[in-house]
Amino acid sequence: MIKNKIVLISLLMIMAVIPKAYAAFESTYWGVRPLAMGGAFTAVANDANAPLYNIAGIANLTEREISLSASRLFTGLDGVEIGTNYFEYTQPLSMTTDMYGVMSFAWASLSSPGLSREDTFNIGYARKVNDVLRLDPEIINLTAGLNLKYLRHEYNFDLSNSPGLYPSSKGGFTADIGVLAQFTNGISVGLSSKYLTTPDIGFENEDKVSRMNVVGLAYYNELLPVVHIPYFTVAMDAVFVNNETNLRFGLESYLVDGKLAVRTGMRQEAFDIGFGYDFMLSEKIKLIVDYALEIPLEVEESYGSHFFGISFKF
Amino acid sequence: MNKKIKDLLILFTVAIVTPVCIFAAVYKYEAAVTIGTPTVLISHIQPEQVPPINKELVLVGTVTFSGSASISQFNFNYVLQGGSTTTETITNITPISDGVYRFTKGIAFDQTSGNISYSFSITGLVGSVPVSTNTAVYIATVTAASSKNVDPSSPVPVVLESGNQTAGNTSVVFVSGSFTGTQNITITQLDHLNPPVTSSGFGGQKTAETDSFVALYLITPEGLELNPKATLTLYFGDANPSKLFMKYREAAGKWVTITDNVVIDPAMKTISARISKLGYYAVSTLGEIPDNDYRPAKRVVIMGRDTFKFENMSDGDKLKIFNVNGRKIREINSRGSYSGGFEWDGRKDDGNWADSGTYIYQLKIQGKDKLISGTIAFVK
Numbered sequence: 001m002i003k004n005k006i007v008l009i010s011l012l013m014i015m016a017v018i019p020k021a022y023a024a025f026e027s028t029y030w031g032v033r034p035l036a037m038g039g040a041f042t043a044v045a046n047d048a049n050a051p052l053y054n055i056a057g058i059a060n061l062t063e064r065e066i067s068l069s070a071s072r073l074f075t076g077l078d079g080v081e082i083g084t085n086y087f088e089y090t091q092p093l094s095m096t097t098d099m100y101g102v103m104s105f106a107w108a109s110l111s112s113p114g115l116s117r118e119d120t121f122n123i124g125y126a127r128k129v130n131d132v133l134r135l136d137p138e139i140i141n142l143t144a145g146l147n148l149k150y151l152r153h154e155y156n157f158d159l160s161n162s163p164g165l166y167p168s169s170k171g172g173f174t175a176d177i178g179v180l181a182q183f184t185n186g187i188s189v190g191l192s193s194k195y196l197t198t199p200d201i202g203f204e205n206e207d208k209v210s211r212m213n214v215v216g217l218a219y220y221n222e223l224l225p226v227v228h229i230p231y232f233t234v235a236m237d238a239v240f241v242n243n244e245t246n247l248r249f250g251l252e253s254y255l256v257d258g259k260l261a262v263r264t265g266m267r268q269e270a271f272d273i274g275f276g277y278d279f280m281l282s283e284k285i286k287l288i289v290d291y292a293l294e295i296p297l298e299v300e301e302s303y304g305s306h307f308f309g310i311s312f313k314f
Numbered sequence: 315m316n317k318k319i320k321d322l323l324i325l326f327t328v329a330i331v332t333p334v335c336i337f338a339a340v341y342k343y344e345a346a347v348t349i350g351t352p353t354v355l356i357s358h359i360q361p362e363q364v365p366p367i368n369k370e371l372v373l374v375g376t377v378t379f380s381g382s383a384s385i386s387q388f389n390f391n392y393v394l395q396g397g398s399t400t401t402e403t404i405t406n407i408t409p410i411s412d413g414v415y416r417f418t419k420g421i422a423f424d425q426t427s428g429n430i431s432y433s434f435s436i437t438g439l440v441g442s443v444p445v446s447t448n449t450a451v452y453i454a455t456v457t458a459a460s461s462k463n464v465d466p467s468s469p470v471p472v473v474l475e476s477g478n479q480t481a482g483n484t485s486v487v488f489v490s491g492s493f494t495g496t497q498n499i500t501i502t503q504l505d506h507l508n509p510p511v512t513s514s515g516f517g518g519q520k521t522a523e524t525d526s527f528v529a530l531y532l533i534t535p536e537g538l539e540l541n542p543k544a545t546l547t548l549y550f551g552d553a554n555p556s557k558l559f560m561k562y563r564e565a566a567g568k569w570v571t572i573t574d575n576v577v578i579d580p581a582m583k584t585i586s587a588r589i590s591k592l593g594y595y596a597v598s599t600l601g602e603i604p605d606n607d608y609r610p611a612k613r614v615v616i617m618g619r620d621t622f623k624f625e626n627m628s629d630g631d632k633l634k635i636f637n638v639n640g641r642k643i644r645e646i647n648s649r650g651s652y653s654g655g656f657e658w659d660g661r662k663d664d665g666n667w668a669d670s671g672t673y674i675y676q677l678k679i680q681g682k683d684k685l686i687s688g689t690i691a692f693v694k
Contacts, residue, residue: 079688112691159614162619204617204619269640298636298642299636300676300685301685
């Protein structure tokens with residue numbers, strides 16, 4: 001009965017988000033681990049990269065986490081200099097019980113020096129909602145979250161035909177909501193609706209940041225039957241934006257006693273591979289180093305986009 | 315008589331009388347020439363043909379007098395097709411040695427076929443004797459083509475006269491064994507301002523490349539391989555010789571710059587190079603354009619206020635616009651209303667406006683191996 005209720009709720013949420021599909025502020029390049037999995041992270045969302053994919057995922061974090069990453073996009077192309085930076089911090093409000101939930105602070109930036117820049121500032125909160133909905137934790141772990149965002153973009157109008165005519169930057173507030181349902185059989189379903197308020201960030205014309213809805217599906221198994229792949233995750237995201245649907249796929253496995261992560265993924269425009277390694281710096285501090293390489297499928301003559309990240313869990 | 319006085323008289327006679335006698339003899343000889351039969355010779359090697367593209371006929375020749383002369387009239391008489399005789403006075407006469415004068419004469423014409431017939435005539439005085447002479451009538455055919463059967467074992471040059479005898483001609487000079495079998499080699503000058511439409515798609519498309527042409531030739535059989543290479547010389551007329559390039563049109567339609575032994579002769583108004591294939595050749599003012607000359611000067615464009623202008627792009631080049639996720643949102647393959655190149659107004663292929671943000675462009679230029687990439691920002 002409860003199972004049916006959950007499935008019904010999930011379907012209703014999917015039905016609710018699918019028809020509302022618009023354009024987006026940049027939201028692809030955040031976090032090295034999600035990148036290596038092709039960006040299919042909405043139903044995974046189990047580390048410090050969660051806030052920009054599915055804020056609900058941070059509710060499952062039991063440690064403080066700091067994550068830093070940087071990238072250089074489309075290397076090898078003369079005249080193209082685009083980079084991203086990402087910083088995230090998650091703080092469980094209680095280290096002894098999860099009933100108070102988890103908060104996060106994140107900043108994501110994409111810039112082309114001398115030309116343009118986009119920044120996203122995030123404050124998020126998520127908690128488990130099994131108790132509210134009276135769901136059996138033996139069947140499902142359901143979390144929900146809210147992410148408040150400030151979006152800002154700026155341009156070097158000296159390079160335009162109208163220098164001095166506009167302020168160099170415009171911004172707006174908005175919010176994301178997310179839900180993550182993790183079933184005990186290893187299946188997870190994530191829903192994330194981003195830029196809910198569609199703020200207008202236009203300089204001269206209306207330019208509403210359009211809503212993006214993502215439905216994620218993932219499966220995790222500590223030892224995949226038959227092929228015996230350890231700590232195996234397969235994930236898929238369906239991104240609905242501007243009446244278009246984009247699919248993202250990702251795979252991950254942890255080898256070497258669960259310390260070495262190998263990942264791969266793809267989306268329509270790119271193919272990704274990556275790895276990560278966990279180091280125990282002390283009894284309570286873990287360092288995670290991640291790298292991802294994204295090979296663009298449509299942009300030619302590039303040596304790919306390179307992403308580096310480090311995270312601390314403590 | 316004293317012997318000494320006698321010797322002085324003899325010396326005086328030798329020293330004074332002899333020069334006087336010699337002077338008198340010489341004076342008598344020159345005077346004799348003025349009353350002889352005077353001769354006047356007009357020398358001119360006629361052009362066989364005159365290409366109608368340049369529409370210039372510039373003739374040169376010499377006039378040789380057998381003595382000092384006073385020219386009262388030097389005329390040029392010509393008849394264009396369907397016209398009557400026109401007589402013009404030749405004034406461009408310069409002495410090049412004693413009794414020899416060089417003359418040049420240019421005429422303008424519009425006809426694109428038929429013949430131009432002409433002759434020279436002169437009246438004047440040679441000394442005090444009046445003379446009058448004229449040449450036979452020369453006939454030059456107005457044609458843009460010149461053909462010759464060329465045996466590769468003993469090849470002869472094929473020449474298309476420029477019509478300007480003060481400058482050089484267009485020619486192909488083959489090396490023995492350059493190709494197999496006797497070939498009918500034809501040089502045809504084409505109208506570079508209106509390139510002809512061909513089955514391979516050339517012509518009918520105004521591009522930055524074709525706009526840069528100052529002369530255009532077709533040398534057939536098109537595609538004939540030349541090994542060893544031949545020397546091609548192209549006449550480029552009055553174009554500024556300081557920055558000219560010889561271009562060859564490859565089968566795929568791409569114009570490539572010839573770089574093998576290129577020699578520009580400003581006096582002859584020709585450019586020469588070694589070539590390995592026959593086909594379309596042009597003299598162009600456009601060499602290798604630096605990458606930056608394709609990039610848009612304005613890298614930030616506000617929707618509806620302006621457009622991104624990619625300079626020097628030609629039909630057949632490619633412009634691709636990608637969003638920062640690497641997804642292609644727009645492709646442009648030909649010029650639109652902007653005559654200087656390609657233009658992107660910010661719309662996607664589906665006609666909708668692109669989102670505000672940073673975009674990557676990639677330009678594929680015909681003849682360039684590497685793409686030109688860069689970033690731009692479109693703002694609403």
